[in-house]
Amino acid sequence: MQFHNNRSGRCGNELGLAQTAAGARPDGLLFPHPSNRATVKELFHRIVEDYYTWHGQCTGSPDTAPTAPHDAPEHRQGPGPGMDAVCRVVGELSGRLSHASVPWPSPMYLAQMTGDTPIAASLAYLCGMLYNPNNVTPEASPVTTELEHEVSDDLCRLLGYGARGWAHLSSGGHSANYEAIWIARNLRAVPQALAEHPGTRDLVSHHAPATLVNLGVDEVLALLDAASARDVREEVLRLAADIRRRGGLSDAKLLVARTAHYAWHKCVDLLGIGAGNTEWLEVDDGHRMDLSAVRNRVHAHLRRGQPIVAVVACAGSSGEGSVDDLDGILRLRQECEREYGASFYIHVDAAFGGYCRALCLDPAGDMLPYAEVSRLIHPAVLKQEVYDAFRALPRTDSATVDPHKNGHIPYPAGALAVRDRRLVSLIASGSAPYFGHGDGRRLPFGPHTLEGARPGAAAAAVWAAHQLTRPDCTGYGRVLAGCLATAQELHHRCRTRGVLRVMGREFRLVSRFEPDLNIVNLTVQPTQVLPGDDMGVVNLKVLEGLRADALADPHGQPWVSSNELASGDGASAGLHALRLCVMQEFDPPTLDMVWRSLREAISRQLAAVVAEPPAT
Amino acid sequence: MQFHNNRSGRCGNELGLAQTAAGARPDGLLFPHPSNRATVKELFHRIVEDYYTWHGQCTGSPDTAPTAPHDAPEHRQGPGPGMDAVCRVVGELSGRLSHASVPWPSPMYLAQMTGDTPIAASLAYLCGMLYNPNNVTPEASPVTTELEHEVSDDLCRLLGYGARGWAHLSSGGHSANYEAIWIARNLRAVPQALAEHPGTRDLVSHHAPATLVNLGVDEVLALLDAASARDVREEVLRLAADIRRRGGLSDAKLLVARTAHYAWHKCVDLLGIGAGNTEWLEVDDGHRMDLSAVRNRVHAHLRRGQPIVAVVACAGSSGEGSVDDLDGILRLRQECEREYGASFYIHVDAAFGGYCRALCLDPAGDMLPYAEVSRLIHPAVLKQEVYDAFRALPRTDSATVDPHKNGHIPYPAGALAVRDRRLVSLIASGSAPYFGHGDGRRLPFGPHTLEGARPGAAAAAVWAAHQLTRPDCTGYGRVLAGCLATAQELHHRCRTRGVLRVMGREFRLVSRFEPDLNIVNLTVQPTQVLPGDDMGVVNLKVLEGLRADALADPHGQPWVSSNELASGDGASAGLHALRLCVMQEFDPPTLDMVWRSLREAISRQLAAVVAEPPAT
Structure with a gap:
């Protein structure tokens, strides 16, 4: 097995930039490309055919397509707008989006954590969306709930949580993180409740109060099992909630x-x-x-x-x-x-x-x-x-992991995974009375998630992407290794080729630290600091200028975002860095092109700043 | 203006059931129908064309389509799966979904709050999704953030919140409700904080403690403005959070x-x-x-x-x-x-x-x-x-209103609206440092929502639907009047034609109360109660039987859900009703067909229950 050929210079298709002739990027993901346009259209056709067939079965309409050409006048009888109005509105939308959208697929786009979306994920999302399943209950999503169970297994394997683990999709990292801390917060009050409840007091009586408040996660789960065996689990959980409400854990950190x-x-x-x-x-x-x-x-x-x-x-x-x-x-x-x-609960924000x-x-x-x-x-x-x-x-104990970030899935696809599925019972609520109940084999999603309605289309998109690109070294590992390698290459270029000469002065592009993953933080520094240099202001002005230029010419200028550095090397603290988030692997010509564009754009901004008269 | 023609019997297209020949239902929404299949495909074509053109601009690929037929062999050079694999996976997905999805479009589907999705909403969602905008910040969604501002105005107008109001989309009703109560909870601690803070104490010193804890919403907002004018607003809010943490409001109801x-x-x-x-x-x-x-x-x-x-x-x-x-x-x-x-805060759960x-x-x-x-x-x-x-x-003060329920939009599209936009400042957080800031005219979404990443495609779908079907009496009003009328018709049929004769016994279909909107709750009652009759058990068995039959024959049997009645007329309490959620208007022949199917299906279940030997 040999990944990452392009770093050795063997891949250099200069016409399609980072894409091969057929739209497969060197990392193995398939994105739109002129060569697959016809196939994608054909797939849309087939999806629409299936959808219309199903729709005809649902409504009892004859399921043969009329032979009339699409522009035949439609004899509408309903009082609402007709297909002409649909065409107008959707046409306007399509035009606006294709005119002014953020150019995620471009190698020049290095700002937010969004990259190009692979064909399979987009088509699967579309396909799922047309049938509008809601993964709150399998009754509203017989197919996509099953797919989410498969995705749950995949995500647990990806994070190493194994067979006792459990995962589900969410609207994003916010909800997943809230849910994890909701679990942890509720867990923290359980030992005290066990100590107060007459039916469980003996189980924890050997613990000193100072130990009790910070009992380990596995021990709390085992104690809850013991409370279940004594049929007082629900009472203990209610008591725990009451302890929290009374401010019993008001100093929990x-x-x-x-x-x-x-x-x-x-x-x-x-x-x-x-x-x-x-x-x-x-x-x-x-x-x-x-x-x-x-x-x-x-x-x-x-x-x-x-x-x-x-x-x-x-x-x-x-x-x-x-x-x-x-x-x-x-x-x-x-x-x-x-x-x-x-002990203490450990949650990992691995959204990115x-x-x-x-x-x-x-x-x-x-x-x-x-x-x-x-x-x-x-x-x-x-x-x-x-x-x-x-x-x-x-x-x-738990981790947030967002398929819509480094998983390249369209929004919304966040996820939370837990090491031990018993953890989610700490936030479980009764399900709605109008939902039926699962078959017991699988943990139902609805009662164990912060959110209720969740689009089954998102599960379909993640499932399809995982079918083609496994979350292991053969699939996403290869894709993301390419992103990491590109980020490191940008970091090294700053070290070796980061000098900029602007209006008679010399500046350097400084990568603040060697990146762990696929984000690089750059600042601009003068080789010689002159009186009046305020590099905080200079970096901010460079950033603002880059942003304005990218907005003015979305396809011609590099896109970066800003990051206020927390600390790191003392010199960074509070500095606004140029943050480059690398969501695709570059082959050497693309890397050269992006590097050159970045240098030129930054030099141009610096020239404007240096030329400014000093503030009076 | 004359709505609702079909109730006078003038609309009775028996071939297309509740649809006219061109797919326009009598309520004016346009759904898939054989007559618009070609136009919809053409729209997909155009959307894909626009998308490929944009994609080519982003990646620098030549934007002319190749003339090779779509089944020409693709000379892939990348290491990943090719278009053949994409076709296989998406084909499998499409097949599974069209085979086993819940038949929302069918008039026989009366279970969950999901109906058919109008063409315009599906196409707009697709169109938005391909460009994958994220409405957390306009930097990631220049087009769809603008559309969400328009939707925000629409939703405020729909709920009557006017120009001071503000609304945003959410993943669903759960998040919207959480957010509303998060606001209300935070607001409740503000008066006490004002009383404790030396810089604002005088503002509330005339209030008795018992009044202070329940100051009115508008008064709290005005006091916060006064705190702003004194530059202590942030301190007051921090103090309020601290009061809550210390359990200062641990008995708030x-x-x-x-x-x-x-x-x-x-x-x-x-x-x-x-x-x-x-x-x-x-x-x-x-x-x-x-x-x-x-x-x-x-x-x-x-x-x-x-x-x-x-x-x-x-x-x-x-x-x-x-x-x-x-x-x-x-x-x-x-x-x-x-x-x-x-006073007190009033939140309305108007999700449905x-x-x-x-x-x-x-x-x-x-x-x-x-x-x-x-x-x-x-x-x-x-x-x-x-x-x-x-x-x-x-x-x-605030209301949850979900476009993905009675707005007929695909998931995910919930929403929260507030009467006074100052309310959301009670949960505002600093935005991420790598996002730029808005232009000040509009309240930015990211820092004022519970969620972070939110799909711009959802905003596009709601926007497109609202363009065609206005949220007033000319648009959604007409659509939903049809749903309400159908629900009431089902209610009245129970009253007038609800007798079922099964195995020599007589039962009645009882609509528990005249519906306010488009949900009907039915139970089955014997005309004469015999010893051993347990109608709780009978109704539950009927429900379970109906559910099993619908799953076994999704296109041939009525779909209902169950509802455990809270109280109402004493006789209802705890009874499991057959809940019919009417998401489309029926013309008279469709109504007859659905009514007949319901009667037959319930009679069949009753026959099975009556024939059972009594439990020993």
């Missing part, structure tokens, strides 16, 4: 890296944890959560019997793509369990980076040895530390 | 009707209000919230200074379609404001019924006089009480 997604601010407010209980931890030079900061906080809390809702780690922080040291955090947890008999674990997986879902990963993809692509974090991930 | 959607159980747990603080109020014979129960609870709480998070009313309860007496609840609020100087307000609106969004509504649609279709509730709705 959530530990999150400072680089965490802005959704975490919403999360702690929504769930009533409170900003005051949220500890935003420092990050290190690589923008990973600083392990000594976690250690200090966790030890302090456990020693004092201060409850911890969860430690939230990132596997691919949204600003930097940094992967926290999950192995270190898990070792810290073991250490605490030995020292205090107390979760699919990258595919680089390390063989088709059975087992971790490849690091040497093998290196050999299969490219020696430098996956850092040992990132590999170690992915190897540790299966021991964490 | 949420008042919800017993018929409320099961999502409310999730909601009170998620937001930390707690099941113990949730008061499930009785309903009256029409399954509307019992106003005297609300009055008793609210007076008791306000008198004692017990905080009320919100009173949640329904405009279309999900089990029964009942519309609560919003006018009565609002008069109660005024009464309390006079008596105690205290919100679009029915269109029956009462002229194209400018103003309420038509009741006599005019009666004259325009049909004298009996809209009850005076329901009209009064819709007239009162604009004075409530």
